Amino acid sequence: MYDIAVIGAGPAGATLARLVGRKYKVLLLDRRELVGTGDGYYEKCCGGLIAPDAQYMLAKLGLGVPKEILVGPQLFTVRTIDIQNSIERYYQRHYINIDRERFDRWLVSLIPSSVDIRCGALFKKYLIENKIIKVSFKHKGKEYTEDVRYLVGADGAFSTLRRQMVPGLFQKTYISVQEWFKASQNQPFFSAIFDNDISDFYSWTIPKEDCILVGATVLLNENAGQRFNLLKERLVKRGYELQESMKKNGAFILRPQNIKQVFIGNDNIAFIGEAAGWISPTSAEGxxxxxxxxxxxxxxxxxxxxxxxxxxxxxxxxxxxxIIIKNLKSPFMYNQYLRKAVMKTGLLSMDIYE
Ligand SMILES: Cc1cc2nc3c(=O)[nH]c(=O)nc-3n(C[C@H](O)[C@H](O)[C@H](O)COP(=O)(O)OP(=O)(O)OC[C@H]3O[C@@H](n4cnc5c(N)ncnc54)[C@H](O)[C@@H]3O)c2cc1C
Known part of the structure; x- marks a missing residue:
């Protein structure tokens, strides 16, 4: 019998397991291979930028990011491109550019050895019997059921556990698509592209060593493939070099448009991280x-x-x-006319010496 079972060893689940792992008997499940060299079969689709709020939390957690996790270039600028309003601005920002897969593995490596970590384990379902939660999962081809007192959903945007407990919580479902291209250009900025023809959210480019990562978040069932191709066409017209594709992946992403969409749990079942809906509705910083x-x-x-x-x-x-404040700020980023008014003032923007 475990005190706590955590589903998902991403940043949320790995952090919780690290914090409670010495005091309680903890089972941590993840379908990914995150220990040792693993097989890297499934990688979290992510821009891999540690924003100032996350840097602050790493500081509070007493952690510093090892240099093996960093990728170049480190970024201090956002190039904001508003397609419909034909405005471009640069703003100063401070990101840490990382390899997300290595970051997740590093967080898992910090978990105390007392935690029972099962990688390659797929959570299936749960059942409550006399206040005991029975957690069923498949690990390396075998089915298991373990008894636990508390169950934590840290299984990300497409949380199986959340969908079992509160199906249909998010009326609007977004997916993100990301593609890596070989790049010879030096583009030391994060581009944020606002384009109504692609999405009511935003798209981005991020330089990663000798590649440039292009990403977009679009509503599910709104022809993501076609919209992503249109984004690439528009970026090429603006001088981005997107010829040799290296890899492509995708993921669900949540956008809590009101606080009621954040589901923290019931009784002895709790949700953390994106599984709960904890993610910025304006920037997708999670x-x-x-x-x-x-x-x-x-x-x-x-x-x-x-x-x-x-x-x-x-x-x-x-x-x-x-989340409430970010949603209040959202129209100034996502309403075409308000955004135009804000960007036109040039407030807080900077000039770049060519
Ligand atoms: C395209 C994209 C770009 C992003 N870029 C950034 C960025 O640059 N900076 C930023 O701060 N945020 C970014 N985010 C958001 C950020 O990635 C997430 O908010 C963050 O990863 C949430 O962490 P988490 O631990 O809650 O979930 P996740 O990182 O999604 O981890 C969930 C874990 O649960 C596991 N899992 C899922 N289902 C099961 C199951 N049934 N059984 C067992 N294990 C399971 C998964 O394998 C995974 O390891 C981005 C998101 C997307 C989609």
């Missing part, structure tokens, strides 16, 4: 939310395990407020 929610749940488990969700709700009030 690492800081993964860390903050994991810290909040770890505190709640230790403070008042009998009233876990009530305590967790209290401990995530600030995070909830953050």
């Amino acid at each position: 690492l800081s939310y993964a860390f903050r929610s994991a810290v909040a749940l770890s505190k709640s488990i230790q403070q008042d395990p009998e009233n876990l969700i009530r305590e967790y709700h209290k401990n995530t009030r600030g995070l909830g407020m953050n």
Whole structure:
């Protein structure tokens, strides 16, 4: 019998397991191979930028990022391109550019050895019997069921656990597509592209060593492939070099458009990270939310395990407020006319010496 089972060893699940792993008997499941060299069969689709909020959380967690995780160039600028309004601006930002797969593996390597980590384990379903949660999963071809007291969904945007508990929570479903191209150009900025023909969210380019990563987030069932091709055409016209494709992947991504879409759990089942809907609805920055929610749940488990969700709700009030504020800010980024008004002022933008 385990005290806690955590589904998903991404930044949220790995952080929680690290924080509670010495005090409680913890089972951590992930379908990915995140320990040792692994087989890298499934990689998290991500831009791999650590934004200032996530840097702050890493500092609070007492962590510094090892140099093997960094990729060049490090970025200090966002090039904002508004296609419909034909405006371009550069803004100063401070990102840490990383290899996301190596980052996830590093976070898992920090988990105490007392945690039972099962990589290559696919969570299937749960059942509650006399207050005990029975967790069923498949690990290396064999079916298992383990008894646990608390179950944590840290299984990301397409959380199997959340979809079992609250199906249809998100009316609008987005998917992200990312493609890596070989690049000889030096483009030391993160581009954020606003284009109504592609999406009501945004698209991006990020330089990664000798590649450039192109990504877009579009509504599911709105012909993602065609829209992504249109984005690439428009980028090529603007001088981006996108000839030799190296790899392509995709993932679901959540965009909580009101705080009611964030589902933190019920009774002895809690959600952290993107599985709960903790992600910025304006920038899709998710690492800081993964860390903050994991810290909040770890505190709640230790403070008042009998009233876990009530305590967790209290401990995530600030995070909830953050989602509300971001949604209030959203029209200034995503309404074409308000965005034009903001960008036209040039406020906080900078000139780049060519
Ligand atoms: C295209 C894209 C670009 C992004 N770029 C950035 C960025 O640059 N910076 C940033 O801060 N955020 C970014 N985000 C958001 C960020 O990636 C997520 O918010 C963050 O990864 C959430 O962490 P998590 O631990 O909650 O979930 P995840 O990182 O998604 O981890 C979930 C884990 O659960 C596992 N899992 C899922 N289902 C099961 C199952 N049934 N059984 C077992 N294991 C399971 C998965 O294998 C995975 O390891 C981006 C997201 C996308 C889609």
